[in-house]
Amino acid sequence: MDEERVDSVSLRVAARSEKKSLGRLSSLVRMSLSLVWSSGRSLFIALVVLQLVAAGALAGQVLAVQAVLDAILGAGGVDAVVRPALLLAGLTAVSMIAAGAQGQVQRLLAELVSRAMWHRVLGVATGVGLRHFESPEFYNRLNRVQTSALSRPYQVTQGLLGMVGALAASIGVGIALVSVSPLLLPLVVIGGVPILLTSRRESRLEFEFSVRQTVSMRWRQYFTVLQTGRDEAKEVRAFGLAPWLLRRFDEHYGSYLDDLGRHVRRRTVLMVLGQVGSALVLVATLLVLVWLIARGDIGVAGAGAAIVAIRMLATQVQSLFRGVQTIFESGLFLDDLNGFLALGEAAREEDSGDEAPSGFLEIEASGVHFRYPGSETEALRGVNIRLGAGEVVALVGENGSGKTTLAKLLAxxxxxxxxxxxxxxREIREFRPSSLRERITVVFQDFVRYALPARENISVGRVDEPTDELRVRQAAAAAGATSALESLPQGYDTILSRLFSGGRELSGGQWQRVALARSFYRDAPLVILDEPSAALDPRAEHELFSTLRDALHGRTALFISHRFSTVRGADRIYVLNEGEVVEEGSHEALLAADGRYAELFRLQSDAYVARGGKAGESAK
Structure with a gap:
């Protein structure tokens, strides 16, 4: 939490230090325009055209109003009014049609930009090293990007388009107003200044509020998942957790609403101050107009046109300054977004080096130390192990001894x-990390159960190649999953989840076999299996390990198990305790040494006998 508070403060300090310089405006606009242009250039061009059409129609309406009033006040009769009235109606229709079309085009363009941003964000999330996923701050940044920053690049462009449209309309309406009286134009422009001044503070308040709420929002999302998740549903009902979870959800939501109330009030005060200041300038402008009329400098028709022009121009000037506010407010979020995307750039730069060899004679870990970020103790302390080509090597030890951590480093x-x-x-840090991982297949104890067809659940083991139906079936057969999958309603085409129509769910043991099939399909020289038999019954476990060497087809296997009876056939067994290798050797040699392995083996054997098992089967 201290790390989260420090980051929150640093972001808010950085936001306060940002200046509304022309250079920063230019940088934000260039970045956003580049993204929008690459996402949908034809739609962007259409938006610009619609903005200019709407601006031209708006300026034309001022002149049309003046023409209508001149015709009404003149002696031309009804016929003289018809033409300018039709022109006014036509320009109004064009303005409304252009505005409506803009809304639809903007909606489509916004989705295209959003997809482009999702590609970048997901590329970072799947490309950075696993150390980032040990840091709460990484999740905070990811959450902020997902909830706010993804839409901001388009909002910058939207603000720019609004500025372009408002500026074009302001120029047109301003020219029409100058034709009535040059004195009125600068007064209307000054009316937007109060809004510009208050908008700067509003932008910072919005960003600071978003940063403060990051952790609270993550907690709300977490308690939402607990109450809606499929995997959590059983325990929520079994323990009667629903009321308690809802209260925890309400606590965080209530805190958010309290802060939101204060935030809204502060923004509202600023908005009112800006609008009141703008309204006072508008009143002064209208008083000047009355004075000009009283002096006879402006006629009735000109006065009517001036009133329309002042109102239109005031609105456009406010829109112009709101566009500036949108750009700079979004800019604060974009700085946060760019910081997140920079993680992906760093990950891509780190993915360099020589191509990893297609095979090996020996893999050796020597003096390996490792500590998880934020942890005070080392997970591994001077570990030394060796894996020869074609060998089956086992890691055993109690929970927390470092087995899975070592597997992650070897992978x-x-x-x-x-x-x-x-x-x-050769040290593996010399190889390009992604090429090294291509030579390794890993099945963790908490493997992913994809809500996809059975075929794809296996073929994801090698997604860089087209799915090979024969290899899918061979991998399933090697893992003993054939009968379970072929008995499904659509066989290998059956979705392995009831989340989607027509799907079916597998048992834990069947899923474990699918995960093993996934590893065999990958066909990598090193296979790492973390508790590969945890969900299997004793008979299935025996069948798996009795055929494991044949299924590996000469590949090297490192498997982790807490069941000592399953590791007897390994070429070499390493015993880990508190992050250190305390013993190594074959099953028989370790029993003869009468050390930690023998002690734990006997404890498991005695427990098996106590449950009614056959001691001989465990103690052989």
Whole structure:
């Protein structure tokens, strides 16, 4: 929480230090225009054209009003009024049609820009190293980007388009107003200054509010997931958690609403001050107009046109300054967005080096240390292990001993803080990380159960190639998943989830076999299996490990297990305790050594016997 508060303060300080300079305005506009142009250039051009058409129609309405009034006050009769009246009606219709079309075009363009931004954000989220996912601040930044910053690039462009339209309309209406009286134009323009001054403070308030609410919003989202998630639904009902979860949700939502109320009041005060200041200038402008009429400098028709022009111009000037506010308010969010996207740039720069070899004779970890971000203790402390080509190597140990952490480092998902991991004598940090991961397949205990057809649940093991139906079935057979999948209503085309129509759910053991099939389909030289038999019954577990070597087809396997009976056939067993390798050897050698492995093995055997099992089966 301290880290989150420090980041929140630093962001707000940075926001206060931002200046509304022309250089910053230019930078924001260039970045946003580039994104919008690449997302939908034809729609952008259409919007600009519609803005200019609407501006021209608006300026024309002022002159048409004056023409109508001249015709009414003149002696030309009804016929003289018809033409300017039709012109006024036509220009009004064009203005309304252009405004309506703008709304529809903007909606489509906004979605195109949003998709482009999602591509960038998701690229960062899937490309950065796993260390970022150990940091609460990374989730805070991701949440802010998802909830606000994604729409801001388009809002900058929208603000710019609004400014262009308002400026074009202001010039047109201003020319018409100058033709009535040059003195009125500067007064109307000055009327937008109070709004510009208050909008600067409003922009900062909005960004500061968003930053303050990041953590609260994440908590609300979390308690929403707990009450709506499929996996959580069973426990919520079994423990009667619904009222308690709703109260926790309300606590965070209530805090947000209290802060929102204060925020809205502050923005409202600023908005009122700006509008009152603008209204006072408008009153002064109208008083000047009355004075000019009283002096006889402006006729009745000119006065009518001037009133319309003043009202239109005041609105356009306000729109112009609101566009400036939109750009700078969005700019504060875009700075946060750019900081997040920079993480992806760094990740792409880090994905460099030599291509990893297609195979190896030996993988060695020597003196490996690792500590998770924010943790005070090391998860691994000077670990040394070795895997030879074609070997089956096992990691065993109690929970928290560092088995899965070591597997993640060997898989190239983390880098060690000290020590080295080498493939045939070369440190893996010399290889391009993504190419190294292509040579490794990992099935973690908490593997993903994709709500996709069975075929795709297996073929995701190698998505860089077209799905090979024969390989899918061979991988399923190697993992013992064939009978379960072929018995589904649509076979391999059946969606493995009831979240979607026609889907079916698998048992835990069946899912584990699908995950194993996924690893075999990848066909990588190193296979890492984290508790591959955790959801299997004893018979299925025995069948899996008795056929594991055949299924591997000469590939190297590192498997983690807390069941000591499953590791007896491994070529070598490493025993981890509190982040250190305390023993290594074959099953028989470790039993003969009568150390920690033998102690834990006997404890499991005794527990098995106590449950009514056959001691001989566990103790062999």
């Amino acid at each position: 190239g998902l983390y880098e060690p803080d000290a020590g080295a991991i080498r493939w045939d004598g």
